Amino acid sequence: MVDGDLYSGTSFTFLGSEPIICRNSQHLSYLRTEYAVPWLNEPRFVHADVIRAPENNPDGDDDKVYFFFTEVSVEYEFFNKLLIPRIARVCKSDQGGLRTLQKKWTTFLKARMICHSPENNLIFNVVNDVFILKLREPVIYGVFTSHLNNVGMSAVCSYSLSTVEDVFTKGKYMQSATVEQAHTKWVQFNGEIPKPRPGACINNEAKAMNYTSSLNLPDKTLQFVKDHPLMDDSVAPIGKRPKLVHQNVTYTQIVVDQVTALDGNTYDVMFISTDKGMLHKAVSHDMDMRIIEEIVLFPDHQAIQTLLLSDKQAKRYIYAGSSTEVVQTPVAFCEKLASCAECILTRDPYCAWHKGKNSCVNILAESNTDRLLIQSLNGDSSHCPDSADKGIRESMRYKVKAGSTVELKCSYKSNLASVFWTFNDETLKINPPKYLLQSTLIIFNVTEWDAGTYRCCSQEAVKDKLISQVVMKHDLEIERTPLPLTSTTQSTTQREEPIEITRIYTAPKKTTKTSTTQAVTQLVDVTQLNNKVTPTISTMEVFSSVADVGVGKALYLSNTNDCSLLIILVIVFFFLFFLLLTYNCYKGFLPATCLKYRDALLHSKKKTPLNLKDCEQGVKETLVEKVCPENQCGGAQKAPHDTGYETEPDCGNGNITHKEDETTTETEKDQPFDVKCEIKYADSDGD
Template sequence: MAFNVAFNALYLVLCTAFGAAEFGPAPRITWHLKETNLMHFHVSGISNYSTLLLSEEKDVLYVGAREAIFAVSSLNVAEKLHEAYWKVSDEKNNECAWKGKSKQTECLNYIRVIQPLNDKTLYVCGTNAFQPTCDYLNLTDFRLLGRNEDGKGRCPFDPAQSYISVMVDGELYSGTSFNFLGSEPIIFRHSSQSQLRTEYAVPWLNEPSFVYADVIRAPANNPEGDDDKVYFFFTEVSVEYEFFSKLLIPRVARVCKGDQGGLRTLQKKWTSFLKAKLICHSSENNLIFNVVSDVFILKHSDSSEPKIYGVFTSHLNNVGLSAVCAYNVSTVEEVFAKGKYMHSATVEQSNTKWVRYNGEVPKPRPGACINNEARAMNYTSSLNLPDMTLQFVKDHPLMDDSVSPVGNKPKLVLRDVIYTQIVVDRVKALDGNSYDIMFLSTDKGILHKAVSQDAEMRIIEEIVLFPHLQPVQTLLLSNKEGKRFIYAGSNTGVVQSPLAFCEKFTSCKDCILTRDPYCAWHPVKRSCVNILQDSTADGSLIQKLNGDASQCPDSAEIQKSMKHTVKSRSTVELKCSQKSKLANLVWQFSNKTLKAELPKYHLLEHALVIFNITDHDAGIYECVSQEEVGNIKVSQVLIKHVIELEKVPTTLKSTAHPYTQTEAKSQITTIPAKVLDFSTWKKTTAQILTSPVAFTSVSAKIQESTTPLTEMHSKVPEVQIEKAMYLTKPSDCSLLIFLVLLFGLLFMILLVYNCYKGFLPNWCLRIRTFLFSGKQKAPPDFPDCEQGVKENLVESKLTPSQYDDTQKIPHDTGYETELDYGNGTVPHTGKTDEDQPFDVKCDLKYADSDGD
């Protein structure tokens, strides 16, 4: 047995090391903030909106934030109704800071508990600078009563610590930490009659992280006479086995509502506390999800069995995977009622600490609620249970059997997504079947809506809730008939979202293809409606969750059309946007599929680019969306683009108008001279210039004409005046002329500058010398300069200096003199003065330098 447990633990660590394929479905549609216009609630200077409580009877949503409690309308969270502030005193703030906590963040009052006590009072608790305190909020005037009860066991000390709470029949059940350091976890019940808690022992709770708590009522008139039970869900460090690091295990724990504690053993402690391991394992991909992030218990009004939905992540493989597993409550109850217990044991050469207990189990069964079987044995309360049963519960709170999910596999596994919260709604579709709709929030501020149908999990859509990709800290679902919303709280505010966006689908096929159980096509209104809100359909709504859109009327298809008039040899971009990520876009031209390839076509994500358009490219282009749903392929035209070529005016050709040069001249000479003013001359010239005839001696002929102007217009061939004006318009060449003049000016400036500096050939130097002839000095002759230097050196040697004792050091000429080589290894040959080298000191003046 020990070997099997150790093997399972090893498998838990190593099985996730194998590669995994692509996981999970992709969201079909993404709704961004600008598309949804969701309602937001936020108060300046207030943060951490992490506690939500909904009163469906009053249509009020209560929001607990940092040092503030708000009441907003549940129909529009942007409408604030009331507010109450609960701030920390300066004394407590300083005391908290003295203990080493942050004065600006940790040493404040974070509202962590908001639970209804009665119709007029809320029970609220806050961290209160690491001194948890509880108070009562009067809903009549929305003011705190100021009782300030000790909140230990009901509210955490540290705002970063996990916590859960639920109010059951006026009694508060909570899971949190009981001390300042957070080292004493506790599941606590606070009531005026009895206060119970868990045993402070590692087998009971070992560093738990609480995520959810709720009550499940026992069925009325059940044959076992069972009690109501409160379930707690958390992740804790394993006590069964350990390796080089702590191994996290997801747990479900249960206590009975009627538990009163033991009389001697387990005094003021739970006598019905048991816990078991939750299994969320994907055998197809060898992945185990061992951290539970959130849980939601779906309770049905038809008194059917509740179902538990849990969101899990993997602490072992760390590859960014999330999973959703569903459990039947009956499966959990069977583990607690009939499962084997575990007990502590020492096994040599093994990492296993706890093994299955195979010994005798005392009666009544340890951890069971007081039911008909216990009453038959004269045990009507936990206070009179035998010590043997209570001692067994104290030593064996952990069950050996695990809780397996429905279908023994996750309902959903998704990569690169970290789910934080979950709520589930059940809706009855038009086909008569009921579907569980899961709303899953992420650490990026996004909400996924998923549904399981025919063993297939689909993500219908994803909704962006917050603009800055912040984690969703709490999620709440409204079940009120006709007023159903999702409320999400984060560090910066609260967002209200509808359950569906049916009205955004403008065609019947779009409405059907979304396969949303909330949505159906209304053929009379010609719109997509929510079946829970539209009660005037009278059975005429169209809803096919298999994606079959064959029943959609053709008249319901609304097609957009765009017309493009382009020039020949130009480029045009045809845009087409598709919301569905599961559909493919296909372009059709003249009712034939277009093969979009370069160099003629370039296909973009949301557009088609056509290059070098000719007459053959004119026509109708259709953007078609094709989406496969099972074995059905649904196609619909999203938009039509009509391309027409711009009609370019052409000049008059001689073949069309066979006028001769003589006829043209005779027509021109019929223009009277007296009516040819400037405007007439300009217009007539433009008309004449466009005619393919000769224009020699036109002015002379015009002066001799006496024919009326109207007669001339009737004889002159019709030409395109606009085209002529376009050709003769001087502004068309203005840019070219400007560029030519600019480059010419720059060239002249560069030429003059180089000529001035002497960087150009001799002809430029001559011009420059001529311009600066009065200032330029003649360059010295190099041989004369050298001869002068020689004479000066000879005279300096023959003429004695007034400083005879000082030898004059000659200039460095670059040659090796007698003094130089005398100090070296070259022997002296005794040459005369005439053979010795001499220094040349001459100021050279170049022809291109400026003279002084």
């Protein structure tokens, strides 16, 4: 919004296929860009702002509105669409043309923005955001990325507004030329430029030619603007190089603030957001831009889409917005810096050490003439009253047992500093069992050799030199605990006297068991009273070489190997097995082979019953029963058992006995009837 008028760069149609830069006003006429590729070619707008003309301007110039966007290039040929960062300008008092460019901009011009790094020969051709620092001589800051080489780098370039105006007011134009009647190429226009100058605002020069409004401009000038909206000259950055280049990051938004330090110089402080929810704070000092702080605004790595700077002079804030939330953060965290050395080494122009308050304060809330403030943007902390402590914020003391694990933590403020550890004033080599997890030192299986003083130091480059400071100090002490005493023989006498403990390490020897009795090693309890030890003394005392085995573990390991319970269980099992075997032998539930052995062992006359099927039970008694002679049975022959079959060899039932039945009688008596004999039916005819 500029004086109640809305200037916007957007897409006009519902499908978003027609990009325009337009003005909606209640007092002025509606204006928009021409729908043509030379004017706008698939642009992506990122920023728009107004630059007021200076008061009492001798040229009588007008206020101008600048648009920043990235579009597809028309002047460069490439196998793919080549993106180019642009800056476009329109005048606030533009009213459009009378016949040509009616209700269209008559002051629309655009030019290329160059952001090139000569060190690595990289061109950053996509502009993501722009911030205009409005001073007496305004400065334009822009964040750029590159889509050509996919290098994952971002850059910050700054431009002087006077350089931009020189391109629009004194630069050459480009025109389209047809090559071989098929291809259009944009080249530099070397012809005569009409007057008043196309694209210029109505200034004193135009008014001297009786052109008081854009409605009065000649059609020749308006037609030239319609056909030549692109400038041939490019806008070069200040210093012909980027202010800042950073790897492995994508910058999304930028705001710039100015602060006057205690040395009287004014410094530009840039706040740059990333697509990972980070905020980088960079300071321009001695023609060099350096990052002094990195703040995590969104822990879940949301991309920062909006970044604003409040205008309050006493206490300024940064407002960052993502797609879901907004965060407010101060421009400096001076109160978080605990020591003078740390306050100075941050090289933050907002912060200074107050000797009276003994704290780091924000100079915006203090008087710059206060002599109690200490500030050095060179990182020189020699003037600090506590320079001897080198920034130590915390000292820890540990007393641990041997064989345990120790975790030594180290927290430091600067994300741009590197961490290294020292042990007893010497650089610590990180080798197993010592491991470094980010800035935390972890020691496994601590021994007496690990006891000592550990210091966590941060190291950071300051103006081509490394400045280090001790952040935290850890004193590690190994707790000496008496080891359990072991004895091979028991003693019944006790004596009370101080004992000088010595360790005897013996190599293990192979022994041969001579009897089933096992030697039992007993533990001796030790009680300390008045610096005297009253143990049970034996002929020989041997200390275990394993330091981490306690008394409880030793008691668990020293058992008598008593197997009485196992022997009882085995006896009970065999007794039950014997009872089960006896019962099966008595009942005859064992296989026939086992029953034969039983009969042989017991000398039994009882025959083993035949293993006959249910269908053979009818002849079971006949086959098993022994035929007795006549003299033993009293001369009376016992009638055969009636099995219910009509085909039995019985002559008393009225049936006629066949000859073939007589021949097979002996065979049928020896074997079951249904094994090898055919079944005879009662009504069958004899053959």
